[in-house]
Amino acid sequence: MSKYAILIYDDQANYVNATPEAWRAVVDAHVTFRKQVLELGGSLVGGEALAPPSTATTIMGGSKVTDGPFIETRKSFNGYYVIEARNPAHATEIARLCPAPGGGVEVRLIVDPSTNPF
Amino acid sequence: MSGSNAAVRPDAVSAPSGPRDQIAASDHVLSQVVREQAGRVVAALAASLGSLDLAEESVAEAIEEALRAWRKGGLPQNPGAWLTQAARHNALDRLRREKTYRTKLTDMAPSIDSKSAAPGEPGADPSREADERLPLLFGCCHPALAPDAQLALTLRAVCGLTTAQIARATFSTEPATAQRIVRAKRKIGATGIPLQIPESTERAERLDVVLTIVSVMYNEAHFVEGGSAAADRDLADDALWLADVVAAALPGEAEAHGLLSLLLFHRARESARSVGGELVLLVDQDRSRWDRAHIARAHIELERAARLRRPGRWQLQAAIAACHADAETAAATDWPQVLALYDLLLGHDPSPVVRLNRAVALDQVGAHVEALTELDALEGALSRSHLWHAVRAHVLRRLGRDDEALAANLRALDLTANEAERRLLAARTGR
């Protein structure tokens, strides 16, 4: 088993003006996904949801502090999961079920800190 | 009405009628009173509620109520207490509506000391004690907020301007201004931007952000798209007032005195800067119209800064302004000294605008070719600035390259959006 990150990108508009019911549905969808990870033979190692990009602060190289995200995109990075899966295909199979109705998810292999990737 | 119950709800204030001409006159006094109190009330309320957003909204609402009530009924004896009371009432209303009443109400129990929010009579000197507005100001000018948001939030929370006033002063629309302020406050709440004076290692850097916003506030009053030169004196007034508040609260910060000195020098030239709505260049200004009292105060602040022996870009700019203020005629300006100061300033602030101004000094000491070389090196950064073209036109004329000078002046004219500056340039190109 290897560790993979599932980076979640989605349309902010789906969340900014969500009614309490719609927000509840988003949360429920993620609860369901977390169950599905296990059903598919993977395991869940971590994950967090981020506050919207409007709350982002970026420290640029050279250490200047600015308002806003580092990368301005229409579909914003909203959160991530860290899962364990057998191989990239298995990780992708799991990631397909991750809720991101207006955007998508990116699957990335995580560096094993005992080896130097550079 | 006795002094003890001066702090009553606006709807309970009786409204003695007065002549109309007094009403117009009191508008200026009202904004001064509001400005003196607003930041203190916001700071105190934010500390007791733990929410800048709630505090600021409640005070903004109280200010609108106060302006209506005081315009009609005159000033209460203790305007600070009046505003505090009204703002607390509004905060309670909001909390009730948000149904977090029970949990938050207990937080409000240590009631705000009305004396701390009402330091004195209108027009009195700001308190020289620890100023509770400073932590608020540092929070509003946090580098994690966009500069336009820092400016709008400072104007509202610290200076007590209404959203409509800010929109007019910054040439924005009211909804856009309101949105900018709401976003900034949400970010402060969501990310935990602390309302505090930064610790010493970060103090200088963060203070520079604050001083930059105060300077922008002063300049906004002048570079007004489609405006006239005499307009919007108020924002310059607010900036000068705020620079004074910061310097008084942080007497050991040389740059705070430097900026105050710089703005006082600028202010001293204000009445000579614009004649009948026309912008007058420094060289052409009637120097007898310069305000000597302001110049004297500017010198005192600059000396105060110099004694602290920590030079910086605001002090150097003030020192340059002092060179101009001390020259009895434009021709008597000590340009070699101005150039030496710009050389020093480059070490603190190598920005294209500083280099442009240094090029003017080069030209004035007779180094026309060197000035043109420096200007041409700035083309990439400043070719969209009308000032760059105007300065370049001047240097080209000195070098006898009149055709190129005319072309540069015309380009400057195309680029300037400021009406007063446009008229000045048009007079020079004969258009």
Next chain:
Amino acid sequence: MFTFDPALDAQVPPERMQGLYARAHEWYRVNAAQIADGGAQLQSVETATTVKNSPSGTVVVDGPFSEAKEVIGGFSIIDVPNLDAAIKLVRTWPFLELPSWGVEIRPILTVGRKSEG
């Protein structure tokens, strides 16, 4: 969230990258008390696979989701009292010496509560 432009990173001499990498390791060790579990350093973006959703269906493509030239290199969860403390910590992150890097700080949501944003 550690982000950078891989094209610009490729121009940095390998020895310098090695040095920065070693210092980044040290950074995690020294600041362990403020770093919560759950972060991750990501393999290079060539390993990325993307699942895109749209009303017309779901497609799986090779490569990162975003078309921006800058990519996410990893993220750490830090536990600090306020944004100033976060900025102070992040500023010591060794890779910020490289102009192509940036670190984005965002609050973590407590799931179940709708954010105000």
